[in-house]
Amino acid sequence: MRRRTFLRTGTALAGGSLLTGCLDSLGFEKQSAWRDPPRVKNRPAAVYHPAYMEGMKMYGMGTDGDLRFALMYSYPHRFWNVTGQSNSKVVVQPDDTLHMMVSMWDAKTETTVPADVQLTIKKGGKTVDKRAPWPMLSQNMGFHYGDNVSLDGDGSYSATVRVGSVGVHRTGSLASRLSDGASATIDFEFDTDQIYDVEYREFDEKQGSRDALDPMAMRVPVGRAPAPASLPGTLVGTKSSGDAKFVVTVIEGDNRFADDGKSYLAVSPRTPYNRIVLPRMSLSMELLRNGTTVSKGTLTPALDAALDTHYGAPVGDVRSGDTLRISVDSPPQLARHDGYETAFMEMPPMEFTV
Template structure:
């Protein structure tokens, strides 16, 4: 496929919905931007209501030998944002729709038994069919208000057909516990037949939000189901253990707990979740460090890196072994790197601070 053209600026992409039909439009420079209305002029540096949503067409589902469920869906191609570091600061850059983009393809990856999403892998999508289409692309990890965490990109298809789509889920980079130990450690590929027609795509419903676009807040996640199976949106889970409190900064809610379950080893384990302020969706691809102090202000655990981790009960979280911790401490979380995940509209201006958050 082509490499993406992108536009400088800080902003993000889409969701899903219903109502109406809006024609595609083309800018003065000849670049098509699908059915999207103009962005809100003064977007807050926070989570906000997007301009619109578009319905999704469900494309198919398969399961890997390792028990991962993989689903495909698509909608109109649309703008989205990736995070880059420029001159010492992080910012979002808008990716435009290329002239040969036919769809925005979305892959959901989760453990079929527990419903835990995997925001710590690479995903390649290869499609064959239509008018000699034979494309392979590594798609981006993304956050959407309606879908939560998923993998996606604008994609080239040419001609109505049932496309053969191979989805390769790479080995996870996360630390794994319990029933996840020894799993997800090698690439696995599934094949899904994706029925596509331009006419069906053009009939996908579309809804705008003129009355609240740009306001602080977020749309509710949609219920997604395929082949009778509900697809998770990646909400954070209760940590259990001894709770250390919660805190919020830059529209991310942090929670922490100390656990002593055998699956975490002989020493206590510090688990931290990072979730969107609204709807509590997991926020991956961050750099976090944790410090624990006792009631006298003495440091029990020096600032220690919290590693991306997967657990059947806790789900995706950030964690570290913390010898000497009792669960009576005060936890402080340092954001060392803001989320590097790509964003749909409504998230692209948020999550760029690197605060220190004391939990209570």
Template sequence: MNRRAVLRGAAAACTLGAAGCLERLGFEEESAWANPPLVEDRPDAVYLPAGAEEMGAYGTASEGDYALELSYTFPHRFWIPGQGGSRVDVDADDSMHLMVTVWDVDTETVLPVDVSLELRQGGEPVDGVPAAPWPMLSQRMGFHYGDNVRLPGEGQYTLGARVGPVDAVRTGAFEGRLNEAATLEVDFAFERSDIHDLEFTFVDEDRRGERDALPLMDHGEHDSDDHDDDDVGPPPSSQGPPVDDLPGDPLGTERSADAKISAVETGLERFGDDSYLAVLPRTPYNDVVLPFTSLTATVERDGSTAFEDSLSETLDHEFGHHYGAAIDPLEAGDEVTVSVDAPPQVSRHDGYETAFFDFEDVTFTIE
């Protein structure tokens, strides 16, 4: 019997206490690590999955401008980038789903950045953790890096993570920073019981597949004894700042491929001598940023094209993660069209895997 069958039969008996519950029912880990139910008739949009997995944290580390948290949950299914892309299913040999969140210490901003990992035990490298984890979107975790991993057994490990540099344009408090890579290490003890004791909370059957999302988790929810060794605290949310609070003139918010796409014109000097167009694509419901996306903006004025160019992925201390370009000041009657040339190049967990692919252009008319 696999975990899917167990979930159906044991829902009344357990929250699901995952393998902890399964072991009480007489099942071994091999059956626990099967995929949870997948919602049928999923919309081409963000939707409520079958349930939510509890997570734990192994600890944090910091070096220079970078901070990192290492967290974990059950091994679980995810989809790698690409519409209808390959689904990665759980293998019986998977030990856990390991997750890394990287952020800037000064601005407390989650970073889209290159991440490579090395796992060591007793000072010696061990296999089991992919060298390059996937950038991922999860309804509970938001934007992070992760993968299912296989460890040789219980015991003490050290995860070394090389993070950086940041390729995105950096403005404001980010300017001149995050140009170099750093290596951060987290020591942790892997015990199967930690994974087994996590809970899986079901979404009501009549709500599964609804166009909605699970709430973002508060990273303070999960405990880690290792946090005491580092003063950076838990990671910030990957939720973008409220668009209405941004300095400038909001052009509006449109929906495409179920992403919210907002645009703001600002005249802040740090963006250049002209006006600056900031475009902010985000998830609906939770406003999580959508990194590694390619966008183009076009400004039509009096029947001719006044501007057409790609937008640069940018980090700013007020605008957060966004895409932008310097433009001539907009005038009444201008039409600003945003095209998504390539969707977010991130893997997706349940609830996001059918959204953010078939983008149609969105247009904002200046009044």
């Protein structure tokens, strides 16, 4: 009898968890335990509670200038890459050692920073893995960068994380910072047995429900968008598209976002349940008054300590009763872990009344 099959048919625990612990304590066979974890049947086209949860552990942190980095690991696991309007499953390969994750944030404001990351892993001065980890969404880790990697056995390693200048438009306290590249090298010891001490949990009743795991507490910002009431400006409203929440605010009068006294229209997309930011989208807007278009254009990806990751544009005159249409021209180009892979794909336009 397969051990995974035997354990899944055991007595359910409180809260719908069917089994919990680490792989070693649960009796899973090494090397093949993570190859085929359970998967929710009839997944909704929305965020859903996954059938299982894999924990993670910290290798270390580093700081360079304004940026702070964290390097974490978990079991190798499947995920889905997104290209344009479609996604594709990435399966665990036989030589995958672990799933390595990088988080990156502004050290002063703890704002998670979207940028292109390079990861180089060395052992004894020799490069054993070099890649650009995928920007990713995970329910228990939020927005991060990650990939399955192959190491050269147990021993001492160094991981160097590099990022170029943060190209996204920055405002407020971030406008004059994050313009230079940064890197940090984090040394770590890899012991095969350690990976089997990472928490693993399967769920019974909760799996497939319209819900999400809570992000784990790791002293690392997960990329949580501000609550709607705390956004600057006048809140226009919140709408859903593709199960993402879009919060719209208009900042009028003199402001740091727009010149010549124009107002600033800001759109803050986030996941339901945990408010995780959704970078790498393409959005556009149209403002209508009495059926006539008065403003139309692309919303620029931007980063601000008060608005966090958002999309915005200067607008000349916004009046009560105006109609605002927000269109998603491209869904988030983010790899997704279980529970997010079916959401944020088909995203119809939204209409707000100012």
